[in-house]
Amino acid sequence: MHKHQFIKQDCNCTKRATIWVCKFCETKEYRSLQEIKRLPPHQAECRHQDAPQVSPDERFKGLLGGTFDCLASEEQG
Amino acid sequence: MPDARILIVEDEPVTRLEIAARLKHLGYTVAEMAFGGEEAVHKAGRVKPDLVLMDITLASDLDGIEAAAAIRERFAIPVVYLTADSQPETLERAKITGPFGYLVKPFDNPDLRSAIEIALYKHQLDLQLQQSEDRYRTIFENAMVGIYRSTLEGRFLSANAAMAGMLGYDSPEQLIDGVRNIEQQMYAEEDRRTEFLDLLRARGSIEHFESRVFGRDGDVLWITESARLMRSNGSWHIDGTVIDISARKEAESAYKSTFELLGRTIDAIPDLVAVADLEGNVILANTAFAQAFGLAKDEVRAHRYQDLVHEGEPLSPVSEESHERKIWSSSLNVRFQENVSPFKDLQGAIIGAVRVLRNII
Numbered sequence: 001m002h003k004h005q006f007i008k009q010d011c012n013c014t015k016r017a018t019i020w021v022c023k024f025c026e027t028k029e030y031r032s033l034q035e036i037k038r039l040p041p042h043q044a045e046c047r048h049q050d051a052p053q054v055s056p057d058e059r060f061k062g063l064l065g066g067t068f069d070c071l072a073s074e075e076q077g
Numbered sequence: 078m079p080d081a082r083i084l085i086v087e088d089e090p091v092t093r094l095e096i097a098a099r100l101k102h103l104g105y106t107v108a109e110m111a112f113g114g115e116e117a118v119h120k121a122g123r124v125k126p127d128l129v130l131m132d133i134t135l136a137s138d139l140d141g142i143e144a145a146a147a148i149r150e151r152f153a154i155p156v157v158y159l160t161a162d163s164q165p166e167t168l169e170r171a172k173i174t175g176p177f178g179y180l181v182k183p184f185d186n187p188d189l190r191s192a193i194e195i196a197l198y199k200h201q202l203d204l205q206l207q208q209s210e211d212r213y214r215t216i217f218e219n220a221m222v223g224i225y226r227s228t229l230e231g232r233f234l235s236a237n238a239a240m241a242g243m244l245g246y247d248s249p250e251q252l253i254d255g256v257r258n259i260e261q262q263m264y265a266e267e268d269r270r271t272e273f274l275d276l277l278r279a280r281g282s283i284e285h286f287e288s289r290v291f292g293r294d295g296d297v298l299w300i301t302e303s304a305r306l307m308r309s310n311g312s313w314h315i316d317g318t319v320i321d322i323s324a325r326k327e328a329e330s331a332y333k334s335t336f337e338l339l340g341r342t343i344d345a346i347p348d349l350v351a352v353a354d355l356e357g358n359v360i361l362a363n364t365a366f367a368q369a370f371g372l373a374k375d376e377v378r379a380h381r382y383q384d385l386v387h388e389g390e391p392l393s394p395v396s397e398e399s400h401e402r403k404i405w406s407s408s409l410n411v412r413f414q415e416n417v418s419p420f421k422d423l424q425g426a427i428i429g430a431v432r433v434l435r436n437i438i
Contacts, residue, residue, distance in 0.1 A: 015245075015293075015294035016245045016292050016293070016294040016296040017292065017294040017295040017296035018294070030295060031296075032292075032294070032295075032296030032297065034296070034323070034327075035296070035297065038327070060338075061334060061338065064334055064337045064338055064341065065330075065333070065334050065337060066334050
């Protein structure tokens, strides 16, 4: 399974929830930072072949109700 | 307060001196005297008397009422009006300045003393009330938890900075202006606000009511609310406190997920698996173990391992190393290969055992 890698559409936006764009498939989501880092499987999955694969651990836990961190690395703290 | 310092404001010189003499006779100190409004305001600011006796009809730039208003506003010094004029219009004007009393001329010494003492006492009460209000306001504004007052219809009447900040607003005023309907704008789940109000109306108060709410920017957070239904000025309102518990909810979710993983792991094992403490109390068991003894998984925890597996037999000891032995389960009439492995706490001390029973045919 591939997962989205979201970046802020407006990198200067200071709102707590804002528009995020997947840098691979360009899917948009209006979420807070906390939500982007904890997306359920159906919202985390990316169809683009170049999007990163989820780790086996993440995938397995996702099947038990776990969430996926879809924040792109360049957005990380 | 016999040594109170009093400013006399009277434009008639004879009357002014007479009042001064009477005050001294009564044991008060004449802090200053003034004959006009402007002078009175200036002297009040300079000498800061405990009280002002103000002729209501000064024939000067500022009349007595205007001077009294200025003194109250700038210096918060109590004013007692001296008046021979009891015209309703004059009294109406005078009332607005918040006087601490009236003395109608001519007045005797007991009247003068009573008016002064009552005015000073009321002023002290006012100061205490103001201090109390200031303390409350400081607590309200600086509290780390969100505090609010709202109408039953869903408008905020007041809120502190913590409440506004929690929801993403820059100030309490922005929160109060921005949220016109708490039910529609805040609660993520439909009917959650209705449930909150129903409980509040039924009990008068509510504690630890957890809800998902939207912040100003549409982000979602978890809050816990405690509130009370209050009545004032003839109408009902809600006074409440709010704490952001999003982090706690996140931790609970992660814990639940991990526990789910553990539970399903041991449920997948066909052998009978139980985790028991050193006395044999079952802490955790898999489905196979529970089903073997005709119990639900949560029912197993009410039993001791040795009572379920081999009644009357002592619990096999647990040691640093895993060990195996063959046992006969009198309750199931089955021979098992029992494997006992130590279960240790974070410091490495043995606190129980993982006991696995494999059917021996």
